[in-house]
Amino acid sequence: MKRRAFSVALALSAALLLLPAAHATGLATCDSGSRDGWQTQEKLTAMLKEKGWQVRRIKEDGGCYEVYGLNEKGERVEAYFHPRTLAPVPTGAKDHKG
Amino acid sequence: MSAEVRVWDPLLRIAHWTLVASILATWITAELKLDAAKRAHEWVGYAALAVVTLRLAWGWIGPRYARFSQFVRSPARTLAYARAVIASAEPRYIGHNPLGGWMVVALLASAAAAGLSGWLSVTDRFWGVEWVQELHEALANTLYLLVGLHVAGVVFTSLCHRENLVRAMLTGRKPAPGPGDVD
Secondary structure: OHHHHHHHHHHHHHHHHHHHOOOOOOOOOOOOHHHHOOHHHHHHHOOOOOOOEEEEEEEOOOEEEEEEOOOOOOEEOOOOOEEOOOOOOOOOOEEEEO | OOOOOEEOHHHHHHHHHHHHHHHHHHHHHHHHHOOEEEEEEEHHHHHHHHHHHHHHHHHOOHHHHHHHHHHHHHHHHHHHHHHHHHOOOOOEEOOOHHHHHHHHHHHHHHHHHHHHHHHHOOOOOOOOOHHHHHHHHHHHHHHHHHHHHHHHHHHHHHHHHOOOOHHHHHEEEEEEOOOEEEO
8 A cells, every 4th residue: 555655646746747847037037018019039130240249049038038149259148138129138137128 | 783784885975965966956056047046057067967977987997886787687677676566576675676777877877968968058069059958958857857756766665675775875884685685
Protein backbone atom coordinates (compact mmCIF):
# COMPACT_ATOMS: atom_id res chain seq x y z
CA MET A 1 0.00 0.00 0.00
CA LYS A 2 2.85 2.34 0.80
CA ARG A 3 4.18 1.74 -2.69
CA ARG A 4 0.85 2.52 -4.30
CA ALA A 5 0.40 5.73 -2.32
CA PHE A 6 3.90 6.74 -3.26
CA SER A 7 3.32 6.06 -6.96
CA VAL A 8 0.17 8.21 -6.93
CA ALA A 9 2.04 11.03 -5.20
CA LEU A 10 4.83 10.75 -7.77
CA ALA A 11 2.41 10.85 -10.72
CA LEU A 12 0.69 13.92 -9.27
CA SER A 13 3.94 15.81 -8.75
CA ALA A 14 5.10 14.91 -12.27
CA ALA A 15 1.81 16.28 -13.65
CA LEU A 16 2.32 19.52 -11.70
CA LEU A 17 5.84 19.83 -13.09
CA LEU A 18 4.57 19.48 -16.64
CA LEU A 19 2.04 22.28 -16.30
CA PRO A 20 3.30 25.25 -18.28
CA ALA A 21 5.20 27.46 -15.87
CA ALA A 22 3.70 30.90 -15.47
CA HIS A 23 6.42 33.12 -16.82
CA ALA A 24 7.04 36.53 -15.41
CA THR A 25 8.00 39.25 -17.84
CA GLY A 26 11.60 40.14 -18.48
CA LEU A 27 14.00 42.84 -17.40
CA ALA A 28 11.65 45.76 -18.10
CA THR A 29 8.00 46.51 -18.82
CA CYS A 30 6.53 49.20 -21.04
CA ASP A 31 3.24 51.04 -20.81
CA SER A 32 2.65 50.66 -24.53
CA GLY A 33 -1.14 50.34 -24.84
CA SER A 34 -2.79 48.74 -27.84
CA ARG A 35 -0.76 47.48 -30.74
CA ASP A 36 -2.37 49.97 -33.12
CA GLY A 37 0.02 52.71 -32.09
CA TRP A 38 3.14 50.54 -32.20
CA GLN A 39 5.93 51.10 -34.67
CA THR A 40 7.06 48.04 -36.60
CA GLN A 41 9.95 45.77 -35.66
CA GLU A 42 11.35 46.41 -39.15
CA LYS A 43 11.62 50.11 -38.37
CA LEU A 44 13.46 49.37 -35.11
CA THR A 45 15.81 46.99 -36.94
CA ALA A 46 16.54 49.64 -39.59
CA MET A 47 17.13 52.27 -36.91
CA LEU A 48 19.59 50.05 -35.02
CA LYS A 49 21.40 48.96 -38.19
CA GLU A 50 21.86 52.64 -38.96
CA LYS A 51 23.68 52.93 -35.61
CA GLY A 52 25.96 50.05 -36.62
CA TRP A 53 24.18 47.29 -34.71
CA GLN A 54 23.74 43.73 -35.83
CA VAL A 55 20.18 42.74 -34.86
CA ARG A 56 19.76 39.03 -34.15
CA ARG A 57 16.29 38.73 -32.70
CA ILE A 58 13.44 40.98 -31.61
CA LYS A 59 10.70 39.69 -29.38
CA GLU A 60 7.93 41.27 -27.39
CA ASP A 61 8.51 41.21 -23.66
CA GLY A 62 6.44 42.98 -21.02
CA GLY A 63 4.98 45.33 -23.63
CA CYS A 64 8.47 46.31 -24.84
CA TYR A 65 10.51 45.23 -27.83
CA GLU A 66 13.41 43.13 -26.57
CA VAL A 67 16.38 43.14 -28.92
CA TYR A 68 19.23 40.65 -28.96
CA GLY A 69 22.15 41.83 -31.02
CA LEU A 70 25.68 43.11 -31.25
CA ASN A 71 26.08 46.87 -30.75
CA GLU A 72 28.32 49.19 -32.77
CA LYS A 73 31.31 48.06 -30.70
CA GLY A 74 30.52 44.39 -31.40
CA GLU A 75 29.42 43.77 -27.80
CA ARG A 76 26.57 41.34 -27.09
CA VAL A 77 23.54 43.31 -25.89
CA GLU A 78 20.03 42.52 -24.79
CA ALA A 79 18.21 45.86 -24.92
CA TYR A 80 14.65 47.07 -24.49
CA PHE A 81 12.87 49.64 -26.64
CA HIS A 82 9.47 51.26 -26.34
CA PRO A 83 7.21 50.08 -29.17
CA ARG A 84 5.59 53.50 -29.61
CA THR A 85 8.63 55.75 -29.49
CA LEU A 86 11.42 53.22 -30.20
CA ALA A 87 13.29 54.97 -27.38
CA PRO A 88 15.66 52.80 -25.30
CA VAL A 89 14.12 51.53 -22.06
CA PRO A 90 16.51 51.08 -19.13
CA THR A 91 16.45 47.54 -17.74
CA GLY A 92 14.62 47.43 -14.45
CA ALA A 93 12.10 50.05 -15.66
CA LYS A 94 8.48 49.35 -14.73
CA ASP A 95 5.69 50.51 -17.06
CA HIS A 96 8.05 52.76 -18.96
CA LYS A 97 6.13 55.53 -20.74
CA GLY A 98 8.63 55.77 -23.58
CA MET B 1 23.59 -1.27 15.53
CA SER B 2 25.03 -3.30 12.70
CA ALA B 3 28.23 -2.42 10.89
CA GLU B 4 28.49 0.15 8.14
CA VAL B 5 30.57 0.18 5.00
CA ARG B 6 32.12 3.16 3.24
CA VAL B 7 30.48 3.55 -0.18
CA TRP B 8 30.62 7.15 -1.43
CA ASP B 9 34.08 8.72 -1.36
CA PRO B 10 34.56 12.36 -0.26
CA LEU B 11 35.18 13.78 -3.75
CA LEU B 12 32.03 12.11 -5.09
CA ARG B 13 29.97 13.56 -2.23
CA ILE B 14 31.41 17.06 -2.65
CA ALA B 15 30.73 16.85 -6.40
CA HIS B 16 27.17 15.67 -5.73
CA TRP B 17 26.23 18.46 -3.33
CA THR B 18 28.05 21.14 -5.33
CA LEU B 19 26.05 20.08 -8.36
CA VAL B 20 22.83 20.18 -6.31
CA ALA B 21 23.64 23.74 -5.20
CA SER B 22 24.64 24.92 -8.67
CA ILE B 23 21.60 23.38 -10.39
CA LEU B 24 19.35 24.99 -7.77
CA ALA B 25 21.16 28.29 -8.35
CA THR B 26 20.71 28.09 -12.14
CA TRP B 27 16.99 27.71 -11.59
CA ILE B 28 16.70 30.62 -9.14
CA THR B 29 18.87 32.96 -11.24
CA ALA B 30 16.90 32.07 -14.38
CA GLU B 31 13.60 32.94 -12.71
CA LEU B 32 14.79 36.22 -11.18
CA LYS B 33 14.49 38.89 -13.83
CA LEU B 34 17.48 41.02 -12.92
CA ASP B 35 20.65 41.99 -14.76
CA ALA B 36 22.81 40.73 -11.88
CA ALA B 37 20.94 37.41 -11.84
CA LYS B 38 21.67 36.90 -15.55
CA ARG B 39 25.39 37.28 -14.94
CA ALA B 40 25.22 34.99 -11.90
CA HIS B 41 23.28 32.43 -13.98
CA GLU B 42 26.12 32.30 -16.48
CA TRP B 43 28.73 31.70 -13.79
CA VAL B 44 26.80 29.03 -11.87
CA GLY B 45 26.26 27.32 -15.23
CA TYR B 46 30.03 27.18 -15.77
CA ALA B 47 30.49 25.89 -12.22
CA ALA B 48 27.98 23.11 -12.91
CA LEU B 49 29.83 22.22 -16.13
CA ALA B 50 33.10 22.01 -14.21
CA VAL B 51 31.56 19.67 -11.62
CA VAL B 52 30.05 17.47 -14.34
CA THR B 53 33.45 17.23 -16.07
CA LEU B 54 35.09 16.27 -12.79
CA ARG B 55 32.42 13.65 -12.07
CA LEU B 56 32.79 12.15 -15.57
CA ALA B 57 36.54 11.81 -15.08
CA TRP B 58 35.96 10.33 -11.60
CA GLY B 59 33.69 7.75 -13.23
CA TRP B 60 36.75 6.35 -14.99
CA ILE B 61 39.57 6.90 -12.49
CA GLY B 62 37.76 7.16 -9.15
CA PRO B 63 37.30 4.48 -6.48
CA ARG B 64 35.10 1.45 -7.00
CA TYR B 65 31.57 2.75 -6.35
CA ALA B 66 32.25 5.99 -8.25
CA ARG B 67 33.03 4.11 -11.48
CA PHE B 68 30.55 3.85 -14.31
CA SER B 69 31.73 0.26 -14.87
CA GLN B 70 30.49 -0.57 -11.36
CA PHE B 71 26.95 0.76 -11.74
CA VAL B 72 26.01 1.07 -15.42
CA ARG B 73 24.23 -2.25 -16.07
CA SER B 74 22.99 -3.80 -19.29
CA PRO B 75 19.49 -2.89 -20.55
CA ALA B 76 18.35 -6.48 -19.89
CA ARG B 77 19.52 -6.39 -16.30
CA THR B 78 18.02 -2.93 -15.78
CA LEU B 79 14.67 -4.11 -17.15
CA ALA B 80 14.77 -7.18 -14.92
CA TYR B 81 15.43 -4.89 -11.95
CA ALA B 82 12.50 -2.63 -12.94
CA ARG B 83 10.22 -5.68 -13.10
CA ALA B 84 11.41 -6.76 -9.67
CA VAL B 85 10.62 -3.26 -8.32
CA ILE B 86 7.07 -3.51 -9.66
CA ALA B 87 6.75 -6.93 -8.02
CA SER B 88 8.17 -5.45 -4.76
CA ALA B 89 10.97 -8.03 -4.92
CA GLU B 90 14.03 -6.02 -5.91
CA PRO B 91 17.31 -6.68 -4.11
CA ARG B 92 19.14 -3.96 -2.24
CA TYR B 93 22.24 -2.62 -3.98
CA ILE B 94 25.22 -1.30 -2.02
CA GLY B 95 26.25 1.02 -4.86
CA HIS B 96 23.72 2.47 -7.32
CA ASN B 97 20.91 0.11 -8.29
CA PRO B 98 20.51 -0.38 -12.09
CA LEU B 99 17.78 2.28 -12.43
CA GLY B 100 19.69 4.69 -10.19
CA GLY B 101 22.83 4.06 -12.25
CA TRP B 102 21.11 5.05 -15.47
CA MET B 103 19.66 8.06 -13.70
CA VAL B 104 23.21 9.18 -12.85
CA VAL B 105 24.10 8.90 -16.55
CA ALA B 106 20.95 10.77 -17.62
CA LEU B 107 21.49 13.53 -15.04
CA LEU B 108 25.14 14.06 -16.00
CA ALA B 109 24.31 13.98 -19.72
CA SER B 110 21.46 16.47 -19.44
CA ALA B 111 23.43 18.75 -17.10
CA ALA B 112 26.30 18.72 -19.62
CA ALA B 113 23.94 19.37 -22.54
CA ALA B 114 22.10 22.17 -20.71
CA GLY B 115 25.42 23.74 -19.67
CA LEU B 116 27.00 23.52 -23.12
CA SER B 117 23.92 24.93 -24.86
CA GLY B 118 23.88 27.80 -22.36
CA TRP B 119 27.52 28.46 -23.10
CA LEU B 120 26.74 28.42 -26.84
CA SER B 121 23.95 30.96 -26.32
CA VAL B 122 26.39 33.57 -25.01
CA THR B 123 28.96 33.25 -27.79
CA ASP B 124 29.02 36.05 -30.41
CA ARG B 125 28.14 33.50 -33.07
CA PHE B 126 24.93 32.21 -31.43
CA TRP B 127 23.90 35.20 -29.28
CA GLY B 128 20.19 35.89 -29.69
CA VAL B 129 19.66 32.93 -32.03
CA GLU B 130 16.19 31.62 -31.27
CA TRP B 131 16.77 27.89 -31.67
CA VAL B 132 19.80 28.00 -29.36
CA GLN B 133 17.78 29.76 -26.64
CA GLU B 134 14.93 27.30 -27.01
CA LEU B 135 17.24 24.31 -27.02
CA HIS B 136 18.85 25.58 -23.80
CA GLU B 137 15.45 25.99 -22.12
CA ALA B 138 14.27 22.55 -23.22
CA LEU B 139 17.48 20.88 -21.99
CA ALA B 140 17.33 22.73 -18.68
CA ASN B 141 13.69 21.72 -18.17
CA THR B 142 14.62 18.11 -18.94
CA LEU B 143 17.33 18.33 -16.30
CA TYR B 144 14.92 19.73 -13.67
CA LEU B 145 12.41 16.98 -14.48
CA LEU B 146 15.12 14.32 -14.08
CA VAL B 147 16.19 15.88 -10.77
CA GLY B 148 12.61 15.49 -9.55
CA LEU B 149 12.50 11.85 -10.64
CA HIS B 150 15.91 11.24 -9.05
CA VAL B 151 14.75 12.61 -5.69
CA ALA B 152 11.54 10.54 -5.96
CA GLY B 153 13.60 7.42 -6.73
CA VAL B 154 15.85 8.08 -3.74
CA VAL B 155 12.89 8.51 -1.37
CA PHE B 156 11.16 5.42 -2.79
CA THR B 157 14.23 3.21 -2.49
CA SER B 158 14.96 4.56 1.01
CA LEU B 159 11.44 3.62 2.13
CA CYS B 160 11.51 0.19 0.47
CA HIS B 161 14.84 -0.83 2.01
CA ARG B 162 14.48 1.15 5.24
CA GLU B 163 17.75 3.01 4.84
CA ASN B 164 18.35 6.75 4.56
CA LEU B 165 20.05 7.23 1.19
CA VAL B 166 20.25 11.01 1.60
CA ARG B 167 22.23 10.50 4.81
CA ALA B 168 24.43 7.99 2.95
CA MET B 169 25.28 10.66 0.36
CA LEU B 170 26.23 12.98 3.26
CA THR B 171 28.28 10.57 5.36
CA GLY B 172 29.41 8.22 2.61
CA ARG B 173 28.40 5.21 4.74
CA LYS B 174 25.66 2.61 4.34
CA PRO B 175 24.59 -0.38 6.43
CA ALA B 176 26.78 -3.38 5.61
CA PRO B 177 25.50 -5.79 2.94
CA GLY B 178 23.07 -8.42 4.24
CA PRO B 179 22.00 -11.71 2.68
CA GLY B 180 20.54 -11.19 -0.79
CA ASP B 181 22.05 -7.72 -1.23
CA VAL B 182 24.01 -6.97 -4.40
CA ASP B 183 27.44 -5.48 -3.73
